[in-house]
Amino acid sequence: xxxxxxxxxxxxxxxxxxxxxxxxxxxxxxxxxxxxxxxxxxxxxxxxxxxxxxxxxxxxxxxxxxxxxxxxxxxxxxxxxxxxxxxxxxxxxxxxxxxxxxxxxxxxxxxxxxxxxxxxxxxxxxxxxxxxxxxxxxxxxxxxxxxxxxxxxxxxxxxxxxxxxxxxxxxxxxxxxxxxxxxxxxxxxxxxxxxxxxxxxxxxxxxxxxxxxxxxxxxxxxxxxxxxxxxxxxxxxxxxxxxxxxxxxxxxxxxxxxxxxxxxxxxxxxxxxxxxxxxxxxxxxxxxxxxxxxxxxxxxxxxxxxxxxxxxxxxxxxxxxxxxxx
Amino acid sequence: xxxxxxxxxxxxxxxxxxxxxxxxxxxxxxxxxxxxxxxxxxxxxxxxxxxxxxxxxxxxxxxxxxxxxxxxxxxxxxxxxxxxxxxxxxxxxxxxxxxxxxxxxxxxxxxxxxxxxxxxxxxxxxxxxxxxxxxxxxxxxxxxxxxxxxxxxxxxxxxxxxxxxxxxxxxxxxxxxxxxxxxxxxxxxxxxxxxxxxxxxxxxxxxxxxxxxxxxxxxxxxxxxxxxxxxxxxxxxxxxxxxxxxxxxxxxxxxxxxxxxxxxxxxxxxxxxxxxxxxxxxxxxxxxxxxxxxxxxxxxxxxxxxx
Numbered sequence: 266x267x268x269x270x271x272x273x274x275x276x277x278x279x280x281x282x283x284x285x286x287x288x289x290x291x292x293x294x295x296x297x298x299x300x301x302x303x304x305x306x307x308x309x310x311x312x313x314x315x316x317x318x319x320x321x322x323x324x325x326x327x328x329x330x331x332x333x334x335x336x337x338x339x340x341x342x343x344x345x346x347x348x349x350x351x352x353x354x355x356x357x358x359x360x361x362x363x364x365x366x367x368x369x370x371x372x373x374x375x376x377x378x379x380x381x382x383x384x385x386x387x388x389x390x391x392x393x394x395x396x397x398x399x400x401x402x403x404x405x406x407x408x409x410x411x412x413x414x415x416x417x418x419x420x421x422x423x424x425x426x427x428x429x430x431x432x433x434x435x436x437x438x439x440x441x442x443x444x445x446x447x448x449x450x451x452x453x454x455x456x457x458x459x460x461x462x463x464x465x466x467x468x469x470x471x472x473x474x475x476x477x478x479x480x481x482x483x484x485x486x487x488x489x490x491x492x493x494x495x496x497x498x499x500x501x502x503x504x505x506x507x508x509x510x511x512x513x514x515x516x517x518x519x520x521x522x523x524x525x526x527x528x529x530x531x532x533x534x535x536x537x538x539x540x541x542x543x544x545x546x547x548x549x550x551x552x553x554x555x556x557x558x559x560x561x562x563x564x565x566x567x568x569x570x571x572x573x574x575x576x577x578x579x580x581x582x583x584x585x586x587x588x589x590x591x
Numbered sequence: 592x593x594x595x596x597x598x599x600x601x602x603x604x605x606x607x608x609x610x611x612x613x614x615x616x617x618x619x620x621x622x623x624x625x626x627x628x629x630x631x632x633x634x635x636x637x638x639x640x641x642x643x644x645x646x647x648x649x650x651x652x653x654x655x656x657x658x659x660x661x662x663x664x665x666x667x668x669x670x671x672x673x674x675x676x677x678x679x680x681x682x683x684x685x686x687x688x689x690x691x692x693x694x695x696x697x698x699x700x701x702x703x704x705x706x707x708x709x710x711x712x713x714x715x716x717x718x719x720x721x722x723x724x725x726x727x728x729x730x731x732x733x734x735x736x737x738x739x740x741x742x743x744x745x746x747x748x749x750x751x752x753x754x755x756x757x758x759x760x761x762x763x764x765x766x767x768x769x770x771x772x773x774x775x776x777x778x779x780x781x782x783x784x785x786x787x788x789x790x791x792x793x794x795x796x797x798x799x800x801x802x803x804x805x806x807x808x809x810x811x812x813x814x815x816x817x818x819x820x821x822x823x824x825x826x827x828x829x830x831x832x833x834x835x836x837x838x839x840x841x842x843x844x845x846x847x848x849x850x851x852x853x854x855x856x857x858x859x860x861x862x863x864x865x866x867x868x869x870x871x872x873x874x875x876x877x878x879x880x881x882x883x884x885x886x887x888x889x890x891x892x893x894x895x896x897x898x
Contacts, residue, residue: 327800359800364801373794374794375816378812386803386807387802
């Protein structure tokens with residue numbers, strides 16, 4: 266495959282992030298490893314609370330302080346370990362090398378500043394552009410996201426724009442400094458279905474033009490099928506399976522992956538009721554000793570309760586953490 | 592935008608008309624002012640003369656016309672006690688109140704803004720705890736007690752500052768300080784809590800993602816959004832300053848509006864009370880317009896409103 270020859274932008278090794286609360290240590294991300302290449306989109310999939318967003322924020326080192334802490338691991342961006350950078354150096358990475366799109370376009374723009382000003386900020390801060398040059402960069406970012414008549418729009422305030430337009434502006438902010446890596450945290454969840462499809466198509470185009478690596482955080486396998494080259498499925502702070510998208514749909518190994526794919530509504534299958542996974546994810550404070558999915562797993566065995574499964578390679582770029590495989 | 596201001600001014604004007612009627616009725620409902628001046632030996636003729644002199648022999652509608660036409664010319668009638676125009680008495684007292692209130696207001700607001708914002712930015716730090724302590728003390732300790740204690744310490748014991756009265760710059764320190772102590776805590780708490788709300792917003796997170804400095808995030812992105820609530824309160828505080836310094840003025844024997852009002856009320860000097868009431872009302876309405884205009888500067892959504 267062509268992608269295999271593309272340069273690796275981000276490599277995460279054994280990342281562990283916890284929140285220290287009064288009730289105890291919440292192991293939100295518990296030793297995950299993954300990588301993304303130039304021009305590639307990696308889907309980070311799982312239920313709410315499985316650690317997807319915390320993973321994204323960890324990459325930017327923007328966890329809510331003082332509760333959230335990265336305990337261990339490496340975050341290598343073009344070979345540089347972000348966890349070794351000073352606070353100041355890290356700030357220069359944000360918005361410029363790594364940027365992020367948040368879920369809700371209605372709340373992620375500042376209501377009292379114009380769209381143009383909000384896009385210009387990272388341009389000025391991270392690229393040192395001023396005046397007419399900054400304005401040109403802002404207009405270029407608006408164009409990249411297909412915002413019509415950008416010269417006029419940059420004078421608008423967020424409340425003058427529709428939800429879909431606002432999310433494009435958030436996209437323009439993210440892309441304004443030509444980042445190497447873009448983290449998109451459920452960017453289409455708050456949008457109407459038709460606008461959602463447009464937005465996804467737009468991002469594919471942006472990626473083709475800029476070769477940016479994207480981590481696409483979502484709970485929706487339908488979105489994964491449309492957007493992602495590879496998928497990492499997360500459950501209770503761990504990655505349980507990772508594989509190229511077309512492989513995972515054809516042959517999911519982990520029972521949790523299979524269950525998630527099964528719960529996506531499909532037009533080509535007639536079912537009485539949509540499939541749902543019984544039970545709830547475990548509390549991240551008191552984790553079971555063995556496989557975290559085993560209390561809900563239809564195929565759980567004795568060993569699943571006792572020992573955590575290790576990574577097994579089952580195909581090209583296809584890894585599974587499940588005792589079934591070995 | 593200009594339409595927004597015009598509507599606010601028209602509304603204020605209507606409110607002022609309503610207040611004029613109310614003040615007129617309430618003053619007359621509270622009793623006959625001649626009863627305070629006549630002596631047991633006054634003859635009915637003398638009383639009738641006095642009533643004529645004060646314009647109270649006319650019917651209520653006629654009196655109202657006189658009252659309103661006086662207002663238009665800036666006349667409020669003569670003080671019953673001092674026998675000089677109420678407007679003149681206010682003209683003497685008002686500058687003293689302004690000299691006290693204005694510095695106190697600006698010092699208190701600047702401190703409230705700075706301390707409140709920093710307390711929110713460094714939430715739960717020792718610094719934040721200090722700010723909370725000042726707020727609790729300021730709101731729990733009665734103002735008159737603090738004023739007297741300050742007087743006792745700085746004037747009587749240490750002999751650094753004059754006890755009371757107006758005149759030199761030194762005379763300002765204690766009264767202004769006491770007023771700042773009244774005004775600061777509430778405002779500071781309001782700024783702090785308003786900032787905390789805003790700092791939780793998603794756009795603050797996005798500002799961090801953009802790589803902006805913490806100073807930019809707090810003073811540019813958060814503060815402007817956090818300003819709306821405190822602005823209203825600041826406007827109200829400012830309007831109330833015209834009479835709000837009653838305690839301070841009396842304790843420090845400061846010849847301002849607060850003292851004048853208390854004297855006028857205890858002596859039932861109706862023209863003076865009436866004049867001060869009208870002034871306070873006008874001041875309040877004026878401040879409301881100023882605050883409304885300030886909103887429009889802070890919040891573009893108000894600026895772009897169609898109606």
